[in-house]
Amino acid sequence: MSKAPKDNRPGARLPRGLRDYAGDDISGQREMLDKLRVVFERYGYDALETPAIEYTDALGKFLPDTDRPNAGVFSFQDEDEQWMSLRYDMTAPLARHVAENFDKLPKPYRRYAMGPVWRNEKPGPGRYRQFMQCDADTVGTDNVAADAEACMLMADAMEALGIPRGSYVVKMNNRKVLDGVLASIGIDPASEADAGRRLTVLRAVDKLDRLGAKGVALLLGPGRKDESGDFTKGAGLEQAAIDRVLAFVGASASGAADVFGVVEGILAGNEGGLAGVAELRAIDALAKAAGYGPDRVTFDSSIVRGLDYYTGPVFEAELTFEVTGDDGKPVRFGSVGGGGRYDDLVARFTGQRVPATGFSIGVSRLQAALAHLGKAKSTATPGPVVVLVMDKAELPLYQKMAQTLRDAGIRAEMYLGTAGMKPQMKYADKRGAPCVVIQGSQERDKGEVQIKDLIEGAKRSAEITDSKEWREGRPAQVSVPEAQMVSTVRAILARHKG
RNA sequence: GCCGCUGUAGCUCAGUUGGUUAGAGCACUAGAUUGUGGAUCUAGGGGUCCCCCGUUCGAGCCGGGGCAGCGGUACCA
The missing domain is CATH 3.40.50.800 (Anticodon-binding domain)
Structure with missing residues (x-):
């Protein structure tokens, strides 16, 4: 609705993709954050609040080969012409904080953060340009116990919010394993030349839940045409390579008794990949020892995460229940949080490798899901x-x-x-x-x-x-x-x- | 970014082959009712028919170009 303002009065309108919060929205969110805070603090994480604004270079978001900030972030120039940006996640500010205060902080350093983040992207249903994010990270150790704990914490967080066991699951995978599979089809993860194809393959696999095996196969091969007639270019892999990738991706859904063993077979002796499987086995064992069975934390070879910076285990919290939407169609909420190991973020500032792992929960999306579950009991403050x-x-x-x-x-x-x-x-x-x-x-x-x-x-x-x-x-x-x-x-x- | 669909009252939408003064429901305001929220009835306010250009005696309707919204897709730290 574009109403031209009468005369020269400004239009009283909210920028697209943003919204005002009132009543139920506020009390519901406040309640969720309170519950999450309790869980995080019980695990020993400390609160950290950083400003909404950072220098753009600290966020690492300049366009390659230019001095303009990347699309996707809201940016502006200060008086001294330095570019500044609204934070688009909690991880980049964490890396900056750790680098800036490295000597003072205990290592490993564990903190949680909650607050709004901003992304300059096309808004969609349930997708806004400002939304609440909730992160917990452990910085300064490459111990897989930190990854295991992240998975367990995610599971606990779901239950604290009232999502019953069985209605969610935390799925994990490992970038090292994925890279091992890629190496076996001739894509070298370390090579600059293959970087583009590697990303294309990863992103294709990431769409498995939405497009199915056939759709992913098209994206791995020649490309795919969507319903609106738009064409997406594929990775151009050969059939044998596509089969190999799909075999790996489908491994955990195949129902094999020893999925890790199956994956080790596919990896065909790739050293990095096998190390990745060993990490997954270790996380699995730690989670099980703490009482988190496969109904809560489980290996899923189709989990990828779109992000480039992950270097080891990756995980994703998924809601598994289905609900009937207003239009009578079934609605799946799917992923409500995710994370993984990123070992190179602090090194951008200090040159020193600081391994870290953590995850992030999309609060707004969860809130919508809880509303459908009927868990978001209307606790709006009653009138006076x-x-x-x-x-x-x-x-x-x-x-x-x-x-x-x-x-x-x-x-x-x-x-x-x-x-x-x-x-x-x-x-x-x-x-x-x-x-x-x-x-x-x-x-x-x-x-x-x-x-x-x-x-x-x-x-x-x-x-x-x-x-x-x-x-x-x-x-x-x-x-x-x-x-x-x-x-x-x-x-x-x-x-x-x- | 790309593809498709849609723009008429605050909201949801009608609007005939192009023909006087553009309608309905809901919402809002007032009255019926001097001190009682609902329901009912009556009345009322509210419009750049998204914008610009063109065709025509005449455009909400036809043509072209913009803009915006929605959906899909891409991207998503």
Whole structure:
């Protein structure tokens, strides 16, 4: 909807891909973050907050061979012409923080971070240009126990959010294994010349869940045409090479008893690849020893992750349940978090190799999934008790009533507008007020207040069709002495709780 | 970025082969009801028919070009 602003007034519109948060969105997210925080801290991770803005070169996001920042990040120039960018993830700022404070930090250094990140990409359904991310990383060790712990922590995080065991699974793989497979079909992972093809193959494999084996085979070979008629160029592999890649990718789904053994067979003696399998075996053993069976943490040879910088184990948390969407079609939420080992990020700053591993949870996506699971119980803050202003000359009295309720720990406010009684009732209704306090001169003379239960009243309204009866019958309304205002309101609140 | 679809009231949408003053439902405001949120009835406000150019006596409708939105795809740190 592009409305040209009248005259020269600015259009009151949100930039595309961004959104305002209110009510349920906020309370739901706050609750999720609180639960995640508890799990992270229980594992021993320390909180770290870094600014939203970093120097673009610290994020490592300059376009190759130019002095312009990469597309995909929101960037601007400072007065001194230095490029700055909004962070697009939590990992790059972590690498900067570690490099900058290397001597002070305990090694291994373990921290979690939560906050918004920004990506300058085309927004889609459920995809925004600002979203909440939640990361936990361990920096300064190449011990696979850190990778195992990341997987276990992800599983615990899912359960802490109320996702039952069996409705999610953490899948792991290893870049070293993938590279071993690539080497066996003539793509050298270390070679500059093969880098493009390597990425194309990895990205093709990453799409297995969406496109299926046939689609991936096309992408590995000549290329693929999508529904809209758009053509995607393939990796141009030969049939034998495609079969080999697919054999590996399908290994864990084949149901073989010893999947690791099958993969070792495919790797045909490739040393790096076999080392990768050994790491996966170790992670598997650690997870099992801690009680995390394959229903929670499992090897999946089709997991790739689109990222270039991963150097070892990679993992992905997936929701396995299906839900019926508004349009009646089944909706799969799929990946809600992922991560892996990245051993070269800090070296960009210090030259010193600092191994690290960690993962990231997409909070917004999980929140949508939880809503469908019915777990996002509507915990929106209930509306305030509204004290109606019946007599403008008596504002101090009404203000005092609101304050009395507040002192009793009840969310309350005096109506601050200037309209009459009917609009005040409408206002209270719109605010979701559980009840209103009414005191006109008649009640005041008797030292009483009227308290109207709006929730109960709404129920009664279904049975009342006569307007006069509705207005004059004063349903769900009681008159009590002023001294009983607090206890009466409390009783109404208690009645509607839960 | 590429491909496709769609742009009419705040929202969802009608709108005849091109023909007076562009409609409906919902929402909003007011009244019926001087101190009672709902329901009902009545009335009312609200439009650059996305923009520009063209064809025509005449364009919401036809043609061209833009822009925006949606969907797919690519990218996704």
